[in-house]
Amino acid sequence: MSPALHLAASNATTEHRPLIITLFAAFVVGTLFITVWAGRQTKDAADFYAGGRQFTGFQNGLAISGDYMSAASFLGIAGAIALFGYDGFLYSIGFLVAWLVALLLVAEPLRNSGRYTMGDVLAYRMRQRPVRTAAGVSTIVVSIFYLLAQMAGAGILVSLLLGITSDGGKIAIVALVGLLMIVYVTIGGMKGTTWVQMVKAVLLIAGTLLITFLVLWKFNFNISDLLGEAAKNSEVGQKGNPDAFLEPGLKYGVDGMTKLDFISLGIALVLGTAGLPHILIRFYTVPTAKAARKSVNWAIGIIGAFYLMTIALGFGAAAIVGPAEIKASNPAGNTAAPLLALHIGGVDSAWGAILLAVISAVAFATILAVVAGLTLASSSSFAHDIYANVIRRGQATEKEEVRAARWATVFIGIVSIALGALARDLNVAGLVALAFAVAASANLPTILYSLFWKRFTTQGALWSIYGGLASSVFLVLFSPVVSGSPSAMFPSVDFAWFPLSNPGLISIPLGFLLGWLGSILTKEKPDEGKYAELEVKSLTGIGAH
Template sequence: MNVILAEAQKSNPILNIVVFVAFIVVTMTVVTRVSRKPQKTASDFYTGGASFSGTQNGLAIAGDYLSAASFLGIVGAIALYGYDGFLYSIGFFVAWLVALLLVAEPLRNTGKFTMADVLSFRLRQRPVRVAAAFATLGVSLFYLVAQMAGAGALVSVLLDIHAKTGQAIVVAAVGVVMIAYVLIGGMKGTTYVQMIKAVLLVGGVIIMCVIILVMVRGNFSELLNQAVAKHGGDAAILEPGKKYGVSSTSRLDFVALGLSLALGVAGLPHVLMRFYTVPTAKEARKSVTWAIVLIGGFYLMTLILGFAAAAFVGPDTIKKAPGGANAAAPLLALEVAGPIFMAVIAAVAFATVLAVVAGLAITASASVAHDVYNSVIKKGQATEEQQVRVSRITVVVIGVVAIVLGIGAMEQNVAFLVSLAFAIAASANVPTILFSLYWKRFNTTGAVASLWGGLLTALVLILFSPAVSGSKTAIFSGVDFAWFPLTNPALVSIPVGFLCGLIGTLVGKPDNLDELQAEMEVRSLTGVGVEAPVQH
């Protein structure tokens, strides 16, 4: 009998659906209850009124950051490629530390709602806000596509849906539920879902790791030996190079991946926006402590889960399952603890997707409403009710676009798709953020050049890369219009972003806003005056 059919028969689709529906009902009830107060102001909708404690926000940051890529994608990557798959875990965690050291607190002290608040603080508002809004939309959309693809793979495994049409319906359903979460709950409701999800995800992963270690009697070497045996005795999964060492091109891809992961988080708008939901810098630092403990511990445990998936499920079974590599984690839960635990773990993973896409949708909608509609179109004169209304419309539009693109990317590893979002963030946002915070001479021309230069270079190179066409795993596998050899554009696009900012600043005219430069420096380092919005 086919291995996949055997796995499906051990699973119970009706039980899975019941657990899923129960989870959605419970979280939607939470969202509705915490959002009873009408969200008429922009602060209510975007930041939950900055009313969360450091502990709550730390849980929510972990919930936002530990996405489907962290759980489904990394476990699958380790199961199939061993050591090279674990590089995603290392990259995601190192990136978090870089973001905290360089940008998190200065951004929180300088801004109000969005990343563009910081980038335009001492520069001309309109051109910078427009460019920053498009960069935010680019990053958010790629990240959303990854989460949608993860959700499609997850539910397809649970319900044993192999048909592309059925998987597409699943992705569409996820998008509709996500839109409902955001429209009903705003940032406050989304934050509570992220907190619940973080506790359940980390708790579920701990239970899985304990079960696995009991199965191998605490002998991690035995787990590795079993994983090697399932790979046909190929010990290459324990060494660097199985995925990124087979050719000179793949080695360059590895360098590009490392760059995008290490720098990308410092430019992810939905993660940075979380720091605006606490009332003080002290609470922001407290939330960082909680987030580091949860995120660091989680990424260490992905090593155990990945090799356990290789050992107990096997690479052949994973590749044949609906969703491919993304199915490794739920199939492992089924193998080690049975259908009930699989249903619970899958529901938690589904909550992971919902929480992250809701946070992304809010960030993108805030950028459109606050940065483009209010600051550019209405020149700062839009009412808060108008901004919230535009935000809600934007959420629906972004949701629909993410559904369509998510259906096209269902076969891709979600960790890889997220790495593309990281590459865009590192190319467009990070150079502009770092120059704005730490280079006094930086001007509007430099900001616009780095944002557009990094964004367009990354998007063009992704479009004409093997990730989109010309390979078996491409989004459009039947055609070939790829001319850029690397699947990740970071090796080219990140230097282009920094270079554009440098050249633009040197050839552009100074903004002559020395007072604002001095005020930004004081704010970013001390937090003084953080509540006072700046208009210029």
């Protein structure tokens, strides 16, 4: 840790530690109060899974924003821009453009066709048990991948604030986040989670707006000066080539392989949102398909404004904090935004400590809200798809189903804590991009084929889900993300033979191909009557829950 960073951490965590702890405690207590209140309103499975379908388009749009603007957005993208300039901002573009796919292809038909989970749509005209099993497995795997990023972000963030440097301390923080996540979901269900996400979205936008204003004020609202200072202070700028920081090619496009890596990343980001389980279940919390469409419109506006402000966060961190201090705190750049808050207020001042505490509390709120949404999606899928419809063959009562969801929450929380401890030093934006790739490979092809292709069959669905899931996870395991590089999950070993950091370029087309191939090679005849029913239901909303 550099002397400057050590001094900053010392000031923030010693002199002003009571303030930091108070802000964190206030948020945790406040959200726990909301969760308990919502838990008392949760009477049946519709309340637990879908919040009673009582949220308006604006409320759900705000909650979707809270679900989507995760640790990857606030911590990972700011760090990626601070270290890689133009190439880092590509994450923001990909995450935002992805919503057009969700709006145009998925939101309204999914709301009309399903009840609680993605499995409801996939199993509508297929054999129930195998398809629901596959949907449940895919949902849980994608959610755990996404949870890795949030857990890693939590460990990094609180470690910076409280001056914790030991691995044991960081693992304890990850465990604390996991425990809070379990409490939120088991007690509050969808109602509690949605209200926590709405509060978090407001806090995040307000905190980001404050830092953006202060950064622009420092540069007299001249964005050109901000970008110029960021380029000059960047690593390439210090070596005499500042223009490279503002041009493509610093991370992607260096050679043929990094160009392919960028294409793979772009495909995963743009297509992944429409397959993310915790986003898909949000469409069931509104009363009508029109409200679902309206909620996506609100989400696009809110998320778009936020990603525009990541320019100020990332380039502001590069200009004011500098890459050396950011990397000394966290090599992947995840602490760029909190350090920017500290520096913009003054490293040795109370204002700096206050801003650091506020922004870090907002980031912590972000993490807690997103992990709650992810855990709810995976536990709901286990209880509704696997337990109720596969294990109990549709004979489980609503009470038994909700109880199974709560036990699943505990198990998924434990798994997430264990894996999050291993991933604590990786860039959270990169980890989320992996989750997007897995979602786009396993879930999106099956959803689109189910909604829009008459000849799609059960075998096609199984091949698409399991093939896309297995190929994406397999390629990640043997990629530079897991081993073979200093920034890998296991840097001391090297079993990476797949050269790309993101598997989307291979696994996403493979998921679509397997869905088509499985359908045309099967002897099973598609139920055209069921497809006609699904088509009418998805496009008109007739018979929707």
